[in-house]
Amino acid sequence: MKSIGNFFASTTGIIVVGLLLGCIAVFLQLSGNPGNMGVCVVCFNRDIAGGLGLHRAAVVQYLRPEIMGMVLGALAAALCFGEFKARGGSSPITRFVLGVVAAMGALVFLGCPWRVILRLAGGDGNALFGFAGLVVGIGVGTLFFRRGFSLGRSTAQAKASGWVMPLIMLGLVALYLLYPPVAGQEQSGVLFYSLKGPGAAHAPFLLSLGGGLLVGFLAQRSRFCTMGAVRDVLLFRQWHLALGFAAMLASAFALNFFLGNFHAGFEAQPIAHTQSLWNFMGMVTAGLAFALAGGCPGRQLFMAGEGDNDAAVFVLGLIVGAALAHNFGMASSGAGIGAHGDVAALGGLVICLIIGFCNCKRGA
Amino acid sequence: MSQVIDTCGLSCPQPVLMFLTAAKAGGTDFEILVDNDASRENVSRAAANNGFAVETEDKEQGITLIRAKK
Known part of the structure; x- marks a missing residue:
């Protein structure tokens, strides 16, 4: 099975994965997810925080099954290919804070790097400032790495600890099934559901979960990372991950274009504002946080699915940070x-x- | 004699950065220890891109030894 894994890590493999991720994201948009938000890790963690009642912004409350799927898909891939390894202990509280800050910065822009791609692919010119901010933020991060930045080494942990985040995600799936959305009701059992706004726009449960599982599986195999894509070019002049980033942008753009969903401009873009300075600054902050933590928010989900406790702590930071950002x-x-x-x-x-x-x- | 670089417990980009820094300093013969598949792939790719012949050998406890030689 290793040879299949090697394919996804090859140049062709990362391009194929990028193309598929772009298609999955646009498909989820067509199936009901918000505009230019087929997959957005920060937005979806923000919606999960709202669904759990950690914040009470009524328009962004929904237990997004994509996030659970992304962790569980990565878990499945890691188990299939013998890559599940419980590890942790590399400055966990610092990673938690980086997760909090990353969510706050990304929510000023209104999207993580995955949504930068999807907003660009939909013609949202405001995302150009977000992308520029992302590059600058990650660029500052590479300066720290050149100065020997390290959060220290992780060590092997008890196998059970690697299962904690996947089990939390399974628990969220169970909660969703126990208390599914009810038409016209803001609450179902202990969960909150948006009746309008982005939180009310979602693909059917099975499509969302299935899409997330597929994204998680493919991204775990290929090591797809939207932050690493920029970082590796700036730090090593390596374009491997950037090809995946470009492929995702290309396929999402092509699909949007042919389906008539490409609308170039700055005004009235879906779930976006036109304050360029803050679109830029929000992503400088988020980009730097992702760089210092060693992965984009998607990659953190996938590593959490592989048993990486440090990445799991970052993900919890994202959820808490998103809740605080709204509160x-x-x-x-x-x-x-x-x-x-x-x-x-x-x-x-x-x-x-x-x-x-x-x-x-x-450390290093 | 090979220069040994132990990257176990470190994640991207540090393993690649440690290797490239040592290679830039003039080293031509390296043994790099990695303990995760992403680092194995990234270091191997960086070494190959920089003209090194790359061989990998699986060790115990999930550690891989990458031999990179010019």
Whole structure:
């Protein structure tokens, strides 16, 4: 089975995976997910936080099955190919904070790097500023890596600990099935469901879960990472992961174009605002946080599925950060940035810079 | 004699960065220890792209030894 794994890690493999991910994302949009948001790891974790009642922004509450699928798909791939390994202990609390900051920064822009791709593929010009911010943020991260930045080595953990995040995700699936959405009701059992807004726009449960499983499986095999795509070009001039990024953009763009869903412009784009400076700054902060944590939010989900406790802690940070962003008025909306969105982007950047400076020249 | 680089417990991009830094310093014969498949693939790819002949050997406890030679 290793040879199949090697295919996905090959140049052709990463391009095929990128093309497929773009198709899956657009398919999920056609099936009901919000515009240019077929898959957005930060937005979907924000919706999960809302679904669990960790924040009460009524328009973004839904237990997104894609996220559960992405972790469980990666778990399945890791188990099939003998790559499941419980590990952890590399500055977990720092990774938690990076997750919190990453969510806050990304919600100023309104999307993670996956959604940068999908917004660009849908013609949203505001995402150009987000992409530029992402490149700058990751670029700052590479400067820290050149100065010896490291969060320290992880060590092997008890096998059971690697199962904790996958079991949490299975628990969320069970909760969804126990308390499914009920038409016209804001609550079903202990879960919250949006009746309007992005949280109310979703593909049917099985399509979402199935799409997530497929994304998780493919991305685990190929090591697809939207942050690594930019980082490796800046740090090593290696284009391997960038080819996957470009392939996902190309297939999503082509599908949108042929289906008549490509609308170039800046105004009235789905779930986006036009404050360019903050679209840029939000992603500088998020990009730096992803770089220091060693993976985009999707990659963190996939590594959590492989048994990586440090990545799992980052994911929990994302969920908590997304909840705080809404509770503290830091998250943007189509109308513009939140009352404290500037604090989220700039404060988060300062936190990342402190983490960067304080972790240089140790461990490695 | 081979220069040994132990990257166990480290994740991307540090294993590749450690190898490339050592290679840039003039090394031509390396034994790199990695303990996850992503690092194995990334270091092997970086070594091959930089003109090294690459061989891998599985060791115990999930560790792989990558031999990179010019």
